[in-house]
Amino acid sequence: MGELIIEFSNWIWGTPLLVLLMGGGFFMLLYSGFIPFRGLRHSMKVVGGKYDDPNASGDISSLQALSSAIAATVGLGNISGVALAIGTGGPGAIFWMWVSAFVGMATKFFTCTLAIMYRGKDSSGHVQGGPMYVIEEGMGKQWRFLAVIFCVAGIMGLLAIFQANQLTEVLRVVLLRPFDLDWGQTSKWIIGVTVMLLVALVILGGIKRIARVASFLVPFMVALYFISVFIILFKNLGAVPDMFLVIIEDAFTGKAVLGGAVGQVIIIGARRAAFSNEAGIGTAPMVHGASKTSEPVREGLIAMLGPFIDTIVVCTLTALVIMVTGVWKSGERDGVLLTLSAFEQGLPGIGKYLLMAAVLVFALSTMFTYSYYGHKCFNYLFGADKAHFYNYFYLITIVAGAVTSLSVVMSFVDGMYAVMAFPTMISAIYLSPKVVAATRDYFERMKIMDKE
Incomplete structure (x- = not known):
């Protein structure tokens, strides 16, 4: 079964999906008039709460939506995902992660704008957002099969199995093995059950509790991680410029993978970027669709800031730490263990404990938000009165992720992400004229407001 999952993941992440994600994102970048660049300043004002409307429909504020979305993306994708990218595709994969992030900013702008434009109602009459509602409300009932495909893949792909797997590995390596307390699979089961109970305390409280916890945890975990990374980079400051050159050179030569297969480097970079910032996958529109706002644009x-923070900033810092410490040449391909080696090398004695703390917070915050995504998919398919059953399924799979091999877990998640991307990108491209028209109208009205 494990081999079949790996083969399926490698097959579906072929040229068609790469063209859809990268090509579609580039189309949106051009069609929007490079909105990630010309709209960046205004988006910062919006995040600051200048335009918040507490009376608008929705469950959470725009800032809470961004925090929740970042909690799901600024996480182990930045610690383990980057290491996996370098371990399997070489430093050049990071360059293609950058490219994916910039086009991903445009993709997130379109998909999250649509999530507000075409909100629907679940079986209980509660307002909901996400690609499934965009497809049904924006494209029409005849396209509902795409919404069903998205939700089925979402229920399976938005499980916290990768986070559980990598958190378990870090805790075993840092806390158990030095004291000869690692009992193999038994340790994995114990850690998995413990993590499951911690996650249950938060997710059973619904999106409002998830958003409150994420809003508290995200600034803390980012600050802790940034401080650790900056110390390591400062100690190796002279090597940083050379590492950028290595990334750019390897991006176009592919020396580190498959004897110079540049196409493979691009695919690896795109896969890891998609896992890291989720642009085009359809997850962020589900949480941004719950925002209290009447302005889709x-x-x-706000949403387009996610890929920038996640991939351009955080992933780059992680990549530089792995490279300046030299551990990327070791051949280690287990994501989190490669990053752990870099922290041990860069901050002897305390590095592994700092990373363990960051991994713990990153993993838990991501687990909280992922539960909301899967819950919404289950709600759409089976009704609001049955949606709570998903939480129990979700919690059980945390234990499964803790005891399963990384290659199978990562391939399963990658495969389901790929399936989710097709309906999300098709609907975004199909409805892109609506977004462009709304954008023009919005900025015209903002000019009037500024004059007043």
Whole structure:
């Protein structure tokens, strides 16, 4: 079964999906008039709460939506995902992660704008957002099969199995093995059950509790991680410029993978970027669709900050730490263990404990938000009165992720992400004229407001 999952993941992440994600994102970048660049300043004002409307429909503020979305993306994708990219595709994969992030900013602008434009109602009459509602409300009932495909893949692909797997590995390596307390699979089961109980305390409280916890944890975990990374980079400051050159050179030569297969480097970079910032996958529109706002474009502007923060900033810092410490040449391909080696090398004695703390917070915050995504998919397919059953399924799979091999877990998640991307990107491209028209109207009205 494990081999079949790996083969399916490698097959579906072929040229068609790469063209859809990268090509579609580039189309949106051009069609929007390079909105990630010309709208960046305004989006920062929006995040600051200048335009918040507490009376608008929705469950959470735009800032809470961004925090929740970042909690799901600024996480182990930045610690383990980057290491996996370098371990399997070489430093050049990071360059293609950058490219994916910039086009991903445009993709998130379109998909999250649509999530507000075409909100629907679940079986209980509660307002909901996400690609499934965009497809049904924006494209029409005849396209509902795409919404069903998205939700089925979402229920399976938005499980916290990768986070559980990598958190378990870090805790075993840092806390158990030095004291000869690692009992193999038994340790994995114990850690998995413990993590499951911690996650249950938060996710059973619904999106409002998830958003409150994420809003508290995200600034803390980013600050802790940044401080650790900056110390390591400062100690190796002279090597940083050379590492950028290595990334750019390897991006176009592919020396580190498959004897110079540049196409493979691009695919690896795109896969890891998709896992890291989720642009085009359809997850962020589900949480941004719950924002208290009546301005779709404004929510899209907030959402597009996610890929920039996640991939351009955080992933780059992680990549530089792995490279300046030299551990990337070791051949280690287990994502989190490669990053752990870099922290041990860069900060002897305390590095592994700092990374363990960051991994713990990153993993838990991501687990909280992922539960909301899967819950919404289950709600759409089976009704609001049955949606709570998903939480129990979700919690059980945390234990499964803790005891399963990384290659199978990562391939399963990658495969389901790929399936989710097709409906999300098709609907975004199909409805892109609506977004462009709304964007023009929004900025015209903002000019009037500024004059007043």
